[in-house]
Amino acid sequence: QVRLVQSGSEVKKPGASVKVSCKASGYTFTTYGISWVRQAPGQGLEWMGWISAHNGNTAYAQNLQGRVTMSRDTSTSTAYLELRSLRSDDTAVYYCAREAEFGGVVVLFYWGQGTLVTVSS
Amino acid sequence: DIQMTQSPSSLSASVGDRVTITCRASQTIVRHLNWYQQTPGKAPKVLIYAASTLQSGVPSRFSGSGSGTDFTLTISSLQPEDFTTYYCQQTYSTPKTFGQGTKVEIK
Numbered sequence: 001q002v003r004l005v006q007s008g009s010e011v012k013k014p015g016a017s018v019k020v021s022c023k024a025s026g027y028t029f030t031t032y033g034i035s036w037v038r039q040a041p042g043q044g045l046e047w048m049g050w051i052s053a054h055n056g057n058t059a060y061a062q063n064l065q066g067r068v069t070m071s072r073d074t075s076t077s078t079a080y081l082e083l084r085s086l087r088s089d090d091t092a093v094y095y096c097a098r099e100a101e102f103g104g105v106v107v108l109f110y111w112g113q114g115t116l117v118t119v120s121s
Numbered sequence: 122d123i124q125m126t127q128s129p130s131s132l133s134a135s136v137g138d139r140v141t142i143t144c145r146a147s148q149t150i151v152r153h154l155n156w157y158q159q160t161p162g163k164a165p166k167v168l169i170y171a172a173s174t175l176q177s178g179v180p181s182r183f184s185g186s187g188s189g190t191d192f193t194l195t196i197s198s199l200q201p202e203d204f205t206t207y208y209c210q211q212t213y214s215t216p217k218t219f220g221q222g223t224k225v226e227i228k
Contacts, residue, residue: 035217037165044222045157045165045208050215059215062122095164105153105171106212111164 002026004096004112011118017084020115022096029077030054033099035108036070036081038092046092050099051079086119093117123147123211127220133228134199142194142223144209149189153213156185156194159222160205168207169194199225 007021022034036048049060051070058070069082079096094115097108124147134140144154152172157165167176169185172192182197196203204227209220 037219045159045210045219047210047217047219050217061216097164102171102174105155106217107155107167107170108157108165108210108212109167111166114164 002098002110004098004110006094006096006112006115009116009118011120012086013121014087014119016086016119017082018086018117019080019082020094020096020117022079022081022112024053024077024079024098027098029072030074033106034070034072034079035097035099037095037097037108039095039114040089040092043092048081048094053079083117086117088119091117091119122216123150123214123218125209125211125218125220127209127223129223130221131224131226133226135228136199136201138199140196140199140225142207142209144187144192144194144220146190146192146211146213150211150213152188153211154185154187154192155210155212156183157208157210158205159208165208196225 003025005023010018012018030053033052035050038046051058067084072079096112098110099106100109126145154172156169158168159165168179173185184195186193206222206224208222
């Protein structure tokens with residue numbers, strides 16, 4: 001079965017960087033794209049960006065441009081999210097989600113368990 | 122960017138009630154609209170995709186409709202496990218924006 005297993009919680013100081021991993025199993029990794037979504041405490045879902053597992057193409061939310069990098073390692077079926085220059089409002093649970101396409105409509109079908117990133121001095 | 126306006130942000134209802142949540146896109150998204158349910162501490166789960174297709178295993182009391190800019194999620198008869206939060210998301214173009222969410226609470 002499809003599984004996305006994310007790395008564990010992180011505590012970072014303002015200005016630091018964090019790299020979250022998302023290891024996929026149960027399907028051919030390069031077939032589907034992966035989106036990253038975050039959720040600040042008590043808040044809604046925010047789409048951060050997407051990476052093609054096939055060729056590494058990316059698309060990022062404009063408010064994160066310059067601070068975010070999404071990458072993947074096809075040899076280990078793992079996607080990565082790196083966020084730099086962390087601020088307190090980056091404190092959130094970060095999810096990876098595997099896309100699927102039905103009749104041309106993309107759906108975030110499978111989700112990781114989430115990784116809590118806390119930014120605090 | 123396409124803005125997704127979801128309403129209401131919260132609602133109170135009783136078991137057995139019929140509930141409707143709406144999502145409006147700032148421009149046409151055809152039928153590239155998905156609905157997710159999220160329980161506290163858990164990742165979201167797909168309920169409905171492509172505006173009206175019920176995900177396998179989701180109870181038939183959930184239904185979706187709409188196209189273009191206006192979409193609805195209807196729960197025909199609320200069950201105790203349905204009191205949680207729902208989000209719409211457009212995947213017509215990037216950024217693949219979410220609505221603000223609707224929290225369904227027990228009256």
